[in-house]
Amino acid sequence: MPDPKFLKPWHGIPREKIDWNPTVDPLLCIGCGMCVTGCSRKVYRYDFKNQKSVVYDPLNCLVGCTTCMNTCPAGAISFPPLEVVKNLEKRADVREHIWQELISRKEELALPGTEKYPGKGIPFKVVEIETLAPEIKRIWLSPMEKPLKYYPGQYLTVDVPGEKEMVRAYSIANAPREDGLIELHIRLVKGGRFTTYVFEKLRENEILGIHGPYGEFKYREDPTAPLIMAAVATGLAPMKAILEYALPKSRNRIFKMYFTAHNCATFYGLQWFKNWSNEYPNFEYITSISSPHPECPYSAELGRIHTVIERHEIDLRGYDAYVAGSPKVIKASVEVFKKLGVAEDHIYYDIAA
Numbered sequence: 639m640p641d642p643k644f645l646k647p648w649h650g651i652p653r654e655k656i657d658w659n660p661t662v663d664p665l666l667c668i669g670c671g672m673c674v675t676g677c678s679r680k681v682y683r684y685d686f687k688n689q690k691s692v693v694y695d696p697l698n699c700l701v702g703c704t705t706c707m708n709t710c711p712a713g714a715i716s717f718p719p720l721e722v723v724k725n726l727e728k729r730a731d732v733r734e735h736i737w738q739e740l741i742s743r744k745e746e747l748a749l750p751g752t753e754k755y756p757g758k759g760i761p762f763k764v765v766e767i768e769t770l771a772p773e774i775k776r777i778w779l780s781p782m783e784k785p786l787k788y789y790p791g792q793y794l795t796v797d798v799p800g801e802k803e804m805v806r807a808y809s810i811a812n813a814p815r816e817d818g819l820i821e822l823h824i825r826l827v828k829g830g831r832f833t834t835y836v837f838e839k840l841r842e843n844e845i846l847g848i849h850g851p852y853g854e855f856k857y858r859e860d861p862t863a864p865l866i867m868a869a870v871a872t873g874l875a876p877m878k879a880i881l882e883y884a885l886p887k888s889r890n891r892i893f894k895m896y897f898t899a900h901n902c903a904t905f906y907g908l909q910w911f912k913n914w915s916n917e918y919p920n921f922e923y924i925t926s927i928s929s930p931h932p933e934c935p936y937s938a939e940l941g942r943i944h945t946v947i948e949r950h951e952i953d954l955r956g957y958d959a960y961v962a963g964s965p966k967v968i969k970a971s972v973e974v975f976k977k978l979g980v981a982e983d984h985i986y987y988d989i990a991a
């Protein structure tokens with residue numbers, strides 16, 4: 639009989655409805671007993687007569703765990719594809735369940751010193767919502783009490799409306815202004831809680847709570863070193879803030895901007911690039927799309943950001959390099975910058991996607 643304590647629902651889903659347990663191939667099993675003794679949930683029993691392990695209480699198995707498969711010396715254990723679990727994790731009810739559990743077990747699970755929620759953020763009014771691309775919205779926020787003091791490149795967090803203690807991070811997309819207005823670029827994430835809200839429900843005049851600023855990604859003044867930037871999708875947001883601030887005051891510094899979108903649904907900013915290159919001869923840009931739709935109207939290059947940079951640049955020794963995008967984008971771009979000669983301590987990056 640499965641142990642009742644392991645049978646409780648998995649993030650709201652009855653355990654017996656989840657197809658997740660090991661299978662042992664008796665022909666491959668060498669009877670070492672590793673899985674039987676190693677599994678703390680007693681999924682296995684040992685068949686002393688035939689010197690083999692047997693899956694005895696499959697529902698005791700922890701959903702997503704594959705420890706016994708990884709440690710089996712004979713490769714005798716298999717599991718359903720991990721997609722079974724990954725697909726469940728995408729369900730909104732499952733994600734909500736996980737979040738509620740985090741909140742309710744906060745005292746036990748919080749990193750010490752981080753238990754206290756800072757409370758509702760300082761109020762900003764949504765004064766304009768604009769569609770920059772089918773899956774990118776720009777929202778302008780106006781301070782209702784006090785402006786946010788920040789450096790170009792930094793990010794803030796927004797309270798997710800209707801959710802308890804839930805915030806999401808967004809890069810500030812404009813240089814600081816006297817009127818305190820703040821611009822954010824929000825990319826739609828399918829099934830995402832805040833971005834779905836922004837695309838489906840957010841209206842002008844609504845109040846959002848803001849925390850921050852945060853982050854060490856800032857503009858480093860250096861009148862001599864040329865600067866190369868790599869931004870993917872909303873990675874453009876912190877770069878735009880930096881360029882708005884730096885271009886007017888650094889007319890002798892070279893700024894090279896590489897911008898890539900996955901497809902035309904997230905391709906934006908072309909007009910800003912054109913305006914900057916008209917106004918500042920020291921600014922140049924190259925745009926690309928990695929997986930364009932056939933009907934994509936832009937004449938951008940084809941390829942992922944790191945391959946496009948490698949195609950164009952030969953020698954980047956002496957450059958400062960800035961990267962903003964997903965962790966994957968950052969990893970690939972940092973590698974290519976290092977390969978082309980940028981010193982490691984002159985590569986600055988930020989997650990902004």
Ligand SMILES: Cc1cc2nc3c(=O)[nH]c(=O)nc-3n(C[C@H](O)[C@H](O)[C@H](O)COP(=O)(O)OP(=O)(O)OC[C@H]3O[C@@H](n4cnc5c(N)ncnc54)[C@H](O)[C@@H]3O)c2cc1C
Nearest residue numbers: 727807808809823824825829830831832833872989990991
């Ligand atoms: C420093 C920083 C700056 C950022 N700047 C920007 C920016 O300028 N613009 C921008 O658009 N984004 C930015 N982001 C990303 C942003 O913070 C959000 O992560 C993003 O907008 C998605 O939020 P969401 O609430 O809509 O999605 P979520 O509800 O968090 O879901 C995100 C995705 O993860 C999946 N998911 C969520 N929870 C789970 C789970 N438990 N298990 C499995 N899958 C799950 C969902 O299905 C969805 O696909 C930044 C992030 C950081 C860290």
Ligand code: SF4
Nearest residue numbers: 677681699700703706
């Ligand atoms: S995957 Fe983990 S919980 Fe499941 S049987 Fe193996 S060791 Fe036990």
Ligand code: SF4
Nearest residue numbers: 667668670671673710
């Ligand atoms: S770890 Fe692998 S070889 Fe060892 S008893 Fe379990 S299934 Fe058999």
